[in-house]
Amino acid sequence: MTAPHHPGDSPAAGAARVSGEAASLPAARTGPPQPSAPPELDYNGRKHRRAMDDATLWDMARRIPAALIQTARLAWSVDRRMALTIVVCQLLSGIGTAVMLTAVAQALPQLIVDDPRQGLARAWPALAVAVVAMATGASMWILADWATRRLNPKIASAADLQLVDLHMRAELAAYDAEGFADRSQAADIGALHAVDLADDAKTLTNGLVQLASAAVVLTTLHPLLLGVLLLSVVPRGLGGVIAARVDYRVHDQTVSARNVRGMMRWWLTTAELADELRANTMRGYLHFWYRSMCDRVERREVAGARPYLRITLLAASLGGLFTLGMWASLAGLVLAGSMTTAVAGTAVVASQTAGRALNSIIRYSTVMFHHGLYLSDYYGFIDEVRAMTTARGTARAEPPRQIRLEGASYTYPGKEAAAVRPITLTLNRGEVVALVGENGAGKSTLIRMLTGLTVPTDGKVLWDSTDLAGADAESVRRQVGLVPQKNGHWPLAARENITLGQPREHGDERIWDAAERVGMTKTLRALPKELETLLARSVWGGHELSGGQWQRLACARAMYREPAVLVLDEPTSEMDARGEHQIFRELRAMASDRITVVVTHRLDNVRMADRVIVLDQGTVREQGSFDELVATEGSLLGELYALAQDR
């Protein structure tokens, strides 16, 4: 591991090396202390590691049918024709193997004669059947592969779409639930592995069909042969399982480091953080951090090679010994006259087929078991989020003339203290209300309740006479225009960035009108393709706006909606004075048809509000007009305003 080379460090100091896993670099006696290696991080793979380590062979055998059924259901739901094609091909491929082995058994005695020409003349029909059966089996495998290739993209899209859609529909409270991000990430991995599972299932079932065919043929030829076959393949099978477990243990020991390295890789390479990373000379430490993670993964993978070699060597030697034993027993049976040479020859061919089939069964059972764990995360997450996406009610929310909070409070999941304590408050149409308060006072949480984004944990929010807890969430959202603190820089064309969430219209007049209201007309006209210009620097042909211009666009988006409830949470924090002035002037001009709520820390802007509501520690401390409150002795607004003036 190489320590970071901070600018200004001597090359020798920069080349300081540490050894030992995840060891902290000892503090240097002279000079500044050296950085610590990144800590061992544990991500959502934790659950699977335990499941994989603790699983007995029986557990694994029991779980695989469930994973097979889940995969079959998924395949059936996206493309029945291809799913059926795969099943039929598997069966035909198995029948092909059985026919081939039987034909070989019939051809061999006719070939083992003194005159090879005569033998060939008699054996050719059986040999021809064997060739056709083999070709059919191979074709069926190719056909199944084709069907899987058609099926896989559909499975991938269906799994991904379902997950993305659920995220977008889930109640906001789902995001606040403990461990939501971890479970969401695990479900993402599950969605990715859904495709692998279809491939695993295809290879595994093919192995099972081939093994069954070989076993049936052998038993028909001589009842003893099934036992002989098992003897030859069992050691290889056991060796395969143990080797697979070793392989997965190495994989699992590195999964956290690989996960976190992958996340950090994005941070190190994205244009979004390129300025900060360079200007603050962060590169040295981050290089050291990334190098440490690479070393950690590399070391564990290299260490895993030795036990893997030991086990595979041992399994192969034992398998070889047992195969030798099988051949010796076959020779014994032939010499004792209990078996013909032809049957013994067929047994050797069948055992090779069975051995290959068993290898894929073992390999893909283990892989399926592992991938199946991820798929169950996927389904578990879907159930969890679905439970949180249940319809609130069927009442249709209409544009409100009045929003009334009756003892409404909100406590975030897992928190003891309420972010907003019981509040009773009325907001009226035509009014512009400014919400003011110090950081953490509960302004954003109150906004979420007013707009029906969250349902209060206690009390009620009423839009006229409709209780939002019992209203259809979509009908509420249709009435709301929200500019949140963090708004999306959507990688879409300028036009879509303004109209996003609204039905498409024929002309662009209303778009230009919204742009004019936020002072963006000149900027948008100057773009290479005006409204068609893609607003994403990272994408080829894209164009980037400044922070303040993005904020203006977010305001334009909310104004374009002409909503009945317009809420802006610090909409002008990155804007210049002209932009800010224009936005507040427009808000006033639009105010008569809607309820307008603005959260701002710039108290000069608060003057334009009809009413100022000052929140303090989750409760309304004071409300009234700006002038009234500022003039009131001991008011919080007065104090905050004085501080703002004193800068």
Ligand SMILES: Nc1ncnc2c1ncn2[C@@H]1O[C@H](COP(=O)(O)OP(=O)(O)OP(=O)(O)O)[C@@H](O)[C@H]1O
């Ligand atoms: N998703 C969340 N999960 C848990 N607690 C939260 C969450 N969001 C906010 N809080 C907590 O709720 C309280 C109120 O937060 P809120 O964001 O509503 O304050 P705010 O007045 O908007 O603050 P700011 O001016 O900094 O934006 C804070 O104590 C905050 O830590």
